[in-house]
Amino acid sequence: MTEAAFASLTTIWATHARFAPDRTAAICGDRQLSWGEFDRGTNRVANALLALGAGRNVPVALVMGNSLEMLLLMFGIVKAGACMVPVSGMLAPPQLAGMLADSGAETVFVSEDCRGLVEAAGLSDKIRRIAIGFSADGWVDGDTLLAGASADDPGVWSRPEDRFNIIYSSGTTGLPKGIVQSHSARTHFAWSNALELGMSRDSVALATTALYSNGTMFMVLPPLLLGGTVVIMKQFNAANALALIEQHRVTHAFMVPTQCIVTLDDPACDAHDLSSLKGLLSAGSPLRADTRDAVVARMTPNLFELYGFSEGFATMRKPQDRPRRLGAVGRPVIGFDMRIVGSDDVECGPGEIGEIVGRGTGTMIGYHNRPDLDEAIMWRDAAGGAFLRSGDLGFVDDEGFLHIVDRKKDMILSGGFNIYPADLEAVIGEHPDVQDVTVIGVPHPKWGETPMALVIPRGTPDPVVLLAWANERLARTQRLAGLELRTEFPRNALGKVLKRELRAAWEQPA
Structure with missing residues (x-):
């Protein structure tokens, strides 16, 4: 297969810019980017990185708050063929230092609100710190760097097996695991969720959570795949989210259960027109039944529930699903397969509780620098097929719907x-x-x-x-x-x- 035969997300984005440059790609606050501006902005990032030697599969990190600049940097890194490493600005300094050291990133983009954290982390002198939105001694002036870079296409073709990103899990002890995802897996993520959520070129998706988080990508990669629009919240606030849905006629939004709860409790919940919503996706943890009923009654009947894990597996319950058992979290998203296995590693029968394991096109390459964990997460069926262990307990009912019982460790x-x-x-x-x-x-x-x-x-x-x-x-x-x-x-x-x-x-x- 030639390089040109694989339509990576970066080549698809360039096509949107070429044939519909004036359509809106992204909105944040009172600013917006057209597809032409998105293309030129990501090109500048890519060309600047290539000039610095950060090319194919080279890890490049970001420690930034939600903004249009972060969006451009994230996908400019990918457009350079480099490996994006988005890192939380909520970490303690030693955690940040450990994560960046583990990733191998020698370049990190930092916004002004995260500057203090990065400086307190005491990073190695080998790490190039690029300031976005500020200037300071010991920092590369990122705004000047990007302004001087070419806005032409960098001409990098990504291969299916190339690294798209390293996403760090939210571990509570020690160093979180780095989940390595390929261009092939991310492309599958984009089209499969776009299809399951019923998105189109005219979709307007609201991202309410941090851009460094894997879950936020449900409202970023699918609409951008289709040439739609992403509305980015700098920070979640229930009343603001409701106002944005009405203002921009948002068609799709993502909220974790906690956000659903506080939105329902906010006085503004019943004061805004949410009729544009074709899909409100909830994920991160299961919705309680009372919360689900309230969302459907007061926000939108178009509620989607997703269960999954970042290593690469998901099920989805859609509004049109009518499971007899109301606790169902759906059937596997297209491109995935699933089994339930007991403590003896033997596949369970219908209705039997065991560990959920899954596989599919969207699974990770593996854990960064942890081959020991790669093997530990594997379960193999009788034919030798490899599935990823979730660590969650569940069962499949007689209609084929998955039910989550709980975390195995909880x-x-x-x-x-x-x-x-x-x-x-x-x-x-x-x-x-x-x-x-x-x-x-x-x-x-x-x-x-x-x-x-x-x-x-x-x-x-x-x-x-x-x-x-x-x-x-x-x-x-x-x-x-x-x-x-x-x-x-x-x-x-x-x-x-x-x-x-x-x-x-x-x-x-x-």
């Missing part, structure tokens, strides 16, 4: 009984004074573990009364040992609660 083993926190969270979440809830297992001298509920309340409920209310509705083996009120939970970039950090308060020091 399951509570109490007195010989398996307790799934998601079951308890669904019950507690029905109380009107509960905005959000998470259940963790804490040590118990008799039972080994016992469930503890942590609740973000509406108002000021009495935790003793709330605990009694919940335990009246739970099975004897599920009953809570305690309930505490919190103002917030530690979360990753997509709003998933970091339960390990919560459990740490109850762990005995070694």
Whole structure:
């Protein structure tokens, strides 16, 4: 196969710019980019990097807040044939330093709001720090660098197996794993989700989460594949998100369950016209049934739910799906296959609970510099076919729909009984004074573990009364040992609660 035979995302973007240069590609705040401007901007980034020696498969990092500049830099890196490494600006300095060292990036683009973090990280002198939107001693002036670069196409053809990006997982201990995704996998991600979500060239997608996060790409890569428009929020705010949907006639949006909850609680929820929404995608963690019903009733009936993991697998539940069991999270996204396997690594039958494993065109190349983890994540069927382990427990019903039971590592083993926190969270979440809830297992001298509920309340409920209310509705083996009120939970970039950090308060020091 010749290089020209593979239509990478970069070549497709260039085609949109060539034949529809005046159409809007991206909006952020009161600024916007046409497709022609998007093309010229990414070309300048690519040509500047090539002049610096950052070519095919070379890792180039970004530590930036959401902006049009970040969008151009991300995909300018890719257009140069280099490997994009987007890094969170919410890390502690040692975490940032470790992640950049692990990635091997010797060039990092930094916005002014992340400058202090990068300077505190004490990066190696070998790492070229490029300032975007500011100037300072010891920094390369990125604005001048890019302004002086050519806006012509850099002429780089990407191959299917080339590295598109390294996305770091949201680990809570040690160094997060770097997930390496190829151009082939990212192209599959773009077209499969565009197809499943019903996007078109006229789609306007709202990105409410951080651009460095893999989940945000649901509202970036599919619409850009089709020549549509991406609306980028600098920072999520429920009232602003609702206003943007109405202002720009947004057709598709992505919100994690926490965002759905706070949006429903915002007074602006019923004050805006959301009729343009053809798809509201929720992912990151399962929606509670009460939240799902409220979204459908008050925001849009066009609710899509996605279960997946960044290593490369997903299922989707669509508005037209009518599963008999309402907890279903869908069937595999086109291009993926799935199995459920037991603790003995034997495939489970219908309705049996086991670990979810998946494979498909969109799976990762592997973990960056961790071949040991590559093998550990694999499950192979009788024919030798390789699937990726999810670490999640679930089952497939007789209609072919997947149901998530819980994280394998979050399951509570109490007195010989398996307790799934998601079951308890669904019950507690029905109380009107509960905005959000998470259940963790804490040590118990008799039972080994016992469930503890942590609740973000509406108002000021009495935790003793709330605990009694919940335990009246739970099975004897599920009953809570305690309930505490919190103002917030530690979360990753997509709003998933970091339960390990919560459990740490109850762990005995070694």
